Amino acid sequence: MAVQVKQESKLSVNVTHxxxxxxxxxxxxxxxxxxxxxxSVKGAGTxxxxxxxxxxxxxxxxxxxxxxxxxxxxxxxxxxxxSGDTSGMFKRVLVSLLTAGRDEGDKVDDAQAVQDAKxxxxxxxxxxxxxxxxxxxxxxxxxRKHLLKVFDEYQKISGKDIEESIKREISGxxxxxxxxxxxxxxxxxxxxxxxxxxxxKGLGTTDSVLIRIMVSRAEIDMLDIKAEFQKMYKKSLHSxxxxxxxxxxxxxxxxxxxxx
Ligand SMILES: [Ca+2]
Numbered sequence: 733m734a735v736q737v738k739q740e741s742k743l744s745v746n747v748t749h750x751x752x753x754x755x756x757x758x759x760x761x762x763x764x765x766x767x768x769x770x771x772s773v774k775g776a777g778t779x780x781x782x783x784x785x786x787x788x789x790x791x792x793x794x795x796x797x798x799x800x801x802x803x804x805x806x807x808x809x810x811x812x813x814x815s816g817d818t819s820g821m822f823k824r825v826l827v828s829l830l831t832a833g834r835d836e837g838d839k840v841d842d843a844q845a846v847q848d849a850k851x852x853x854x855x856x857x858x859x860x861x862x863x864x865x866x867x868x869x870x871x872x873x874x875x876r877k878h879l880l881k882v883f884d885e886y887q888k889i890s891g892k893d894i895e896e897s898i899k900r901e902i903s904g905x906x907x908x909x910x911x912x913x914x915x916x917x918x919x920x921x922x923x924x925x926x927x928x929x930x931x932x933k934g935l936g937t938t939d940s941v942l943i944r945i946m947v948s949r950a951e952i953d954m955l956d957i958k959a960e961f962q963k964m965y966k967k968s969l970h971s972x973x974x975x976x977x978x979x980x981x982x983x984x985x986x987x988x989x990x991x992x
Contacts (some may be wrong), residue, residue: 788912792832849885921956
């Protein structure tokens with residue numbers, strides 16, 4: 733882990749140096765993560781999307797590293813910063829993710845998976861209103877393999893995909909963070925491919941999202957992200973970036989992307 737943080741920091745320094753004219757969430761000592769966190773809780777508005785992307789996709793070890801770097805650089809915990817700038821159930825979910833308490837084993841408890849699926853169904857589709865705590869309990873704590881089983885069971889019980897139910901039952905940032913967790917559990921590369929696509933398609937480009945993902949995943953799973961991107965959008969990530977950016981900025985992003 734330490735090695736990975738160091739590598740990511742090194743890469744960040746490099747990129748920061750070269751894209752100095754672009755405001756981007758890359759710090760010179762904190763790596764992408766720490767600074768991404770800062771950007772998310774400072775200033776006029778909370779950049780919830782940034783917090784969601786990072787906290788839903790990182791491993792416990794990575795989240796612990798983010799917390800340590802944040803504390804060192806800013807003299808307070810990221811949990812305090814997040815708590816001060818968000819509220820309600822969304823805050824509870826973020827704080828829960830920040831504690832890095834997810835089971836990272838691969839044991840699937842079949843009976844528990846059925847129960848979890850039932851609990852979520854009864855907390856959402858089967859009742860008036862929504863009991864969001866049940867979603868939090870299952871989605872923020874269980875291991876990935878177990879959750880994939882829960883999603884299967886949920887489909888059997890409700891006749892719906894869990895993503896569809898989250899969209900129907902929950903709204904705003906809370907909907908976004910639960911959807912991000914589910915998508916990351918199903919496939920992180922697909923999650924990032926979608927985020928990249930959305931950061932570029934249509935009018936304008938959300939540079940902060942584009943840069944953050946390209947820098948933070950370049951040495952981790954860019955090959956998988958590119959493959960998913962091609963599969964999902966029938967175009968290469970490379971060609972998409974090329975068509976949507978220009979100048980040195982484009983050159984650096986394409987370098988991070990690698991070949992077609
Ligand atoms: Ca309901």
